[in-house]
Amino acid sequence: MLGIVVNLKSIRKYQLKEKLHYPACTGLFTRKREEACQLSAYMEDEEDCPVLVPITDFAHADEPDRKIPVTIITGYLGAGKTTLLNYILTEQHNKRIAVIINEFGEGSAVEKSLAISQAGELYEEWLELRNGCLCCSVKDNGLKAIENLMQKKGKFDYILLETTGLADPGAVASMFWVDAELGSDIYLDGIVSVVDAKYALKHLQEEKPESLINEAARQVALADVLIINKTDLVAEEELDAVRSTVSSINGLVKILETQRARVNLMDILDLHAFDSLSGKGFQDKLVASAVHPHLDKSIVTVTFEVLGSITEENLNLFVQNLLWEKNVINRIGHPIEVIRLKGLVSIKDKPQQVILQGVHELYDLEETQMTWQDNGDRINRLVFIGRHLDKETLKQLFVSAQNA
Numbered sequence: 001m002l003g004i005v006v007n008l009k010s011i012r013k014y015q016l017k018e019k020l021h022y023p024a025c026t027g028l029f030t031r032k033r034e035e036a037c038q039l040s041a042y043m044e045d046e047e048d049c050p051v052l053v054p055i056t057d058f059a060h061a062d063e064p065d066r067k068i069p070v071t072i073i074t075g076y077l078g079a080g081k082t083t084l085l086n087y088i089l090t091e092q093h094n095k096r097i098a099v100i101i102n103e104f105g106e107g108s109a110v111e112k113s114l115a116i117s118q119a120g121e122l123y124e125e126w127l128e129l130r131n132g133c134l135c136c137s138v139k140d141n142g143l144k145a146i147e148n149l150m151q152k153k154g155k156f157d158y159i160l161l162e163t164t165g166l167a168d169p170g171a172v173a174s175m176f177w178v179d180a181e182l183g184s185d186i187y188l189d190g191i192v193s194v195v196d197a198k199y200a201l202k203h204l205q206e207e208k209p210e211s212l213i214n215e216a217a218r219q220v221a222l223a224d225v226l227i228i229n230k231t232d233l234v235a236e237e238e239l240d241a242v243r244s245t246v247s248s249i250n251g252l253v254k255i256l257e258t259q260r261a262r263v264n265l266m267d268i269l270d271l272h273a274f275d276s277l278s279g280k281g282f283q284d285k286l287v288a289s290a291v292h293p294h295l296d297k298s299i300v301t302v303t304f305e306v307l308g309s310i311t312e313e314n315l316n317l318f319v320q321n322l323l324w325e326k327n328v329i330n331r332i333g334h335p336i337e338v339i340r341l342k343g344l345v346s347i348k349d350k351p352q353q354v355i356l357q358g359v360h361e362l363y364d365l366e367e368t369q370m371t372w373q374d375n376g377d378r379i380n381r382l383v384f385i386g387r388h389l390d391k392e393t394l395k396q397l398f399v400s401a402q403n404a
């Protein structure tokens with residue numbers, strides 16, 4: 001039987017032993033209290049540990065293919081996000097795509113334009129949003145908007161969500177990721193970031209006060225696909241510089257170069273960037289990405305490989321120290337900040353290879369279809385995107401967790 005086992009050592013830590021819609025998975029982990037509270041609505045008794053919850057109430061639990069992908073479109077102000085969405089909406093394709101555009105303005109009420117394209121036909125509706133904490137407004141109303149939309153218009157094949165130019169896509173992404181766990185009809189497919197070829201370097205190199213992460217760099221760090229738009233405005237050398245800066249931040253990202261955001265839809269949709277379906281391609285990407293780490297405050301990608309296996313418990317502790325406790329210090333005394341985490345790991349006594357995914361403060365372990373060879377070496381490959389990353393410290397920490 002499918003169910004969630006909740007291990008409440010404290011309110012902020014729990015485990016989902018099996019995903020509601022993905023039986024072949026070992027867990028989704030978060031420490032966010034609000035998210036824990038949402039989950040507790042599905043629990044019978046918060047005090048008891050563990051608790052097994054049947055999911056017979058979820059309408060489509062046995063029809064995983066009914067779930068609708070959500071792609072988050074992010075990018076700095078003026079990069080071309082709306083141009084991209086307009087292009088997608090007017091392009092001929094046989095998907096029913098719902099687009100939600102957040103254009104947060106000044107004032108007490110913010111309106112959200114919402115357009116649905118079906119075979120080139122455009123409908124438009126306005127949803128009123130309450131103005132509050134930006135992050136919460138985006139999260140809560142974004143989800144509510146989608147639910148309303150699905151009720152009114154029936155099912156879509158795909159949802160695209162444009163976040164505001166200054167939003168942290170990690171916060172939005174983790175909301176959708178958690179929501180999928182709760183039996184929602186939608187799931188997070190991937191994050192697409194748009195950068196302006198002419199201003200990308202300026203935005204990415206902008207100095208922020210020490211404690212703040214450059215938002216443009218964070219958007220690149222979180223991207224599964226990165227669109228370098230407005231290539232008509234720059235010379236080849238400038239484009240090269242943008243390309244190499246972007247790859248030094250995010251060694252896993254797939255780069256597309258466009259004018260007027262004309263992309264091949266196949267390149268940005270159905271990425272399955274947050275589940276195990278892309279397991280094989282992901283492994284190749286991990287091997288390919290090798291970026292020189294530096295300890296300064298710029299965002300970089302760090303990868304390492306360690307032979308052997310690790311117990312699930314020790315792997316949890318390793319990840320939780322990084323994402324939740326944030327108590328891992330690099331060699332020059334700065335706490336390591338992980339924005340995005342991916343890995344293919346070998347869990348002790350598990351025949352399947354397991355994908356580790358982390359974004360914001362949320363992470364997930366999911367078994368893939370691939371099994372370890374009986375006579376081959378088991379290996380853990382990890383990729384971290386973030387700030388103050390120190391490959392040696394991270395690798396040492398993993399090895400000690402293995403041997404603990």
Ligand SMILES: Nc1nc2c(ncn2[C@@H]2O[C@H](COP(=O)(O)OP(=O)(O)OP(=O)(O)O)[C@@H](O)[C@H]2O)c(=O)[nH]1
Binds near residue numbers: 080
């Ligand atoms: N030269 C040039 N201009 C472009 C290109 N793509 C978009 N633009 C223009 O850039 C401006 C900003 O584009 P938008 O699509 O509104 O950008 P956005 O990211 O949605 O902007 P915000 O919502 O304000 O953050 C518009 O005037 C577009 O017409 C391109 O490839 N080349």
Ligand SMILES: [Zn+2]
Binds near residue numbers: 081083
């Ligand atoms: Zn826009």
